[in-house]
Amino acid sequence: MNVVEERGAAGAASGEDFAVWAWPYLAPMRRYACRLVPDGDADDVVQEALVRAWRRWSTYDPDRGAPLPWMLGIVADQARRRRTRARLTAPWRSEPDVTYLEPADVDLERAIRGLSGRQRTAITLYYFVDLDVAGVADVMRCTPGTVQATLHQARARLARMLGDDDE
Amino acid sequence: MNDGQIDQRLRDYGRRWREEQPRPVARVTDLGRQRERRPGASLLAVASAVLVAVIVGAVWWTRVPQRPVPATSSTPTAPPSSVVPSTPITTTPSTPSTGSEAVPACTASQLAASIGPDAAAAGTQHVLVLLQNTSGNACNLGGIPTLYGIDADGSATRLTFIRTSDPAQDVATVTTGSGTLAPTERGGFALTEGLNGCPATPEYTTLRIRLRAGQDVELPWSSTLSLGCPEDVGPAGVFPPGPLPFS
Numbered sequence: 001m002n003v004v005e006e007r008g009a010a011g012a013a014s015g016e017d018f019a020v021w022a023w024p025y026l027a028p029m030r031r032y033a034c035r036l037v038p039d040g041d042a043d044d045v046v047q048e049a050l051v052r053a054w055r056r057w058s059t060y061d062p063d064r065g066a067p068l069p070w071m072l073g074i075v076a077d078q079a080r081r082r083r084t085r086a087r088l089t090a091p092w093r094s095e096p097d098v099t100y101l102e103p104a105d106v107d108l109e110r111a112i113r114g115l116s117g118r119q120r121t122a123i124t125l126y127y128f129v130d131l132d133v134a135g136v137a138d139v140m141r142c143t144p145g146t147v148q149a150t151l152h153q154a155r156a157r158l159a160r161m162l163g164d165d166d167e
Numbered sequence: 168m169n170d171g172q173i174d175q176r177l178r179d180y181g182r183r184w185r186e187e188q189p190r191p192v193a194r195v196t197d198l199g200r201q202r203e204r205r206p207g208a209s210l211l212a213v214a215s216a217v218l219v220a221v222i223v224g225a226v227w228w229t230r231v232p233q234r235p236v237p238a239t240s241s242t243p244t245a246p247p248s249s250v251v252p253s254t255p256i257t258t259t260p261s262t263p264s265t266g267s268e269a270v271p272a273c274t275a276s277q278l279a280a281s282i283g284p285d286a287a288a289a290g291t292q293h294v295l296v297l298l299q300n301t302s303g304n305a306c307n308l309g310g311i312p313t314l315y316g317i318d319a320d321g322s323a324t325r326l327t328f329i330r331t332s333d334p335a336q337d338v339a340t341v342t343t344g345s346g347t348l349a350p351t352e353r354g355g356f357a358l359t360e361g362l363n364g365c366p367a368t369p370e371y372t373t374l375r376i377r378l379r380a381g382q383d384v385e386l387p388w389s390s391t392l393s394l395g396c397p398e399d400v401g402p403a404g405v406f407p408p409g410p411l412p413f414s
Contacts, residue, residue, distance in 0.1 A: 031188055039325065040313060040380035108180055127181035152170065155177070159168040 018054050025071045028129050032072050035124045036079035045082055049074045069138035072129070076121075076139075111161040119154035122147055187327070270347050273298070273306035273378065280376055280386040283355060284411055294391055295411065296376065297355040298384065298403065300348040308354040309345025311402045312378055316371035316388065323375060328358060328400035346405035354405040359398040369393070378403075 029049060033042040053060075053074050060070055112123055118140070125136040126147075133151075137144045168176075283295030300306060314326040348354045370393055376384045 031185060034188060038380060040377055044380075105180055105183075108176065123177065127177045128184055130181065130185060155170050155173045158177075159170070159173045162173070163168055 015054075018057055021057075021067070022050060022053065022071070025068050028068060028131070029071055029075050031129045032075050032124065033079060035128050036076065037082055041082055045075060045078045048078045048082075052078065065138050066135070068131075069135060072125070072139050107162060108158070111158050114161055115154050115157060119150055119157065122150040123154050123158075126151060187325075270305050270307045273300065273308045273348060275378060275382040275384045277302040277304070277306050278308075278378075278384050280374075280384045282386070282389040282391055292360045292391075294358045294360065295355050296358060296374075297353050297411075298348075298376075299353045300350050303350050305347050305349045307345060308348045308403050308405055310379065311400060312356060312376045314358075314400060315375040315377065316369065317373035317375055317385070319372050324369075324371070326397055328397045345402070348405050352405060353411075354403060356403040357399075357401045358392070359401075360392075361396045361398050 026046070029046050030042060033045040033049075036042075037045050049071065053071055056074075060067070112120060115123065121140060122136055125131045125139055126133070131139070133144045133147050137147045140147065140150075142150075277300055278298045279301045281297045281299070283297040298308060300308075314328055315323040316326055317323050346354070370390070371388045373385050374388050374392060376386075378384065
C-alpha cells in the first residue's frame with residue numbers, strides 16, 4: 001500500500017489541492033533557493049519549504065498577502081536554517097555556487113555579495129527571482145517605495161564597487 | 168557607471184542566470200499533458216517514493232525524471248503530493264526492495280571515477296561515466312549527479328546537462344536506478360551529448376561529479392566529453408553483471 005492509499009481519499013485530495021496551488025511558485029522558489037544556498041542544497045531547501053508550507057497551509061490567509069511572497073519567505077527561512085547547519089559542519093561551503101556565464105559576471109557576483117543583507121535580498125528578488133517591486137515589497141515586508149530606495153542604494157554601491165575594480 | 172548602466176547590467180546578468188537554471192524542458196510536454204489529465208497524480212507518486220526512501224533510511228533519492236527529490240530526515244510524515252522541487256514529474260517507480268535499504272549511500276571517498284565506453288547514435292553520443300567502489304564496504308549508488316567542469320585555474324563551471332530519467336532518454340541497460348554497489352563493483356551513469364550542429368564544449372582539466380552536497384568525485388577531463396553540446400545526464404546506478412554497455 002502506498003502512502004497515498006494509506007492517507008485515504010480526503011488526505012490525497014488535500015495533497016493534490018496543495019500540489020495544484022503550489023505549482024506556479026516552484027520555479028521562483030528554486031531560483032531564490034539557488035541564490036541563498038549552495039547549488040546542491042537548493043532542491044533540499046525547496047523540498048523542506050514545500051513540506052513546511054503544506055503543514056502550515058491551513059494558516060495561510062490570502063487577505064494578508066499573495067501566495068508567492070509567503071512561499072518565498074518560507075524558502076528564506078529554510079535556507080537560513082540550512083546555512084546555519086552548514087556553518088557548523090562545513091563552514092567553507094556556506095556560499096551559493098555560481099555558474100559564471102561571462103568573465104564580467106565574476107566581478108558583479110562578487111560585488112553583490114559585498115552588499116548589505118537587505119540590499120542583497122532586494123537585488124536577488126528583483127533581478128534574479130524576477131519579482132516586481134510590489135512583490136519584493138511583500139517578501140521584504142516593507143513598502144514599494146522602500147524597495148525602490150533600497151534598490152537604488154544597492155545599485156549605487158555596486159557601481160562604486162565595480163568602478164573601484166575597473167580602476 | 169551610472170544607475171541606468173548598473174541596472175541594465177543586473178538585468179542582463181539576472182536574465183542569463185535565470186536561463187541557466189534548471190527548468191522544465193521541452194520534452195516534458197508529455198508530462199504536462201499527463202498533469203492536465205490528473206493534476207498532481209504523478210506528484211503523489213513521487214511523494215510516496217520519498218516517504219519510502221525516508222522510511223528505509225535511504226538517504227539518496229530514487230529515480231525521478233526531471234529532478235531528484237532528496238529524502239531528508241526532516242520529513243517524518245507524508246509530504247504533500249506537490250513536494251517536488253520545481254519541475255513536473257511523471258512517474259515514480261519506487262525502486263523495489265533489493266536489500267539495499269540498510270546500505271549507506273556511497274561517499275566520494277569510496278568511489279573512483281573513470282570514463283567508460285561511448286557510442287554514437289542518431290546524432291547523439293552516449294558516454295558512460297564509471298564509478299567503482301574501491302572501499303571494502305558496500306554502498307548504495309543512486310540519484311542524478313550534478314557535473315562541473317574545472318578549469319586550469321581551478322574555477323568550476325556547472326555543466327548544463329539536463330537531469331532526466333525519462334525512459335525515452337535512457338540508454339538501454341545503462342540506467343539501472345539506485346542499487347547496492349559491492350566492493351570492486353562498478354556502477355555509473357550515462358551522459359548524452361548532441362553531435363550534429365553543436366559547438367564543441369570547452370576543454371576543462373577536470374570533471375567534477377557532485378553526488379550530493381559535499382560529496383564530489385573528480386577525474387581528469389576526457390576529450391570524449393567535448394564532442395558537442397551537453398544534453399542529458401541520467402540517474403546513477405549499478406551496472407548489471409556482464410559486459411558494460413557499448414563495450
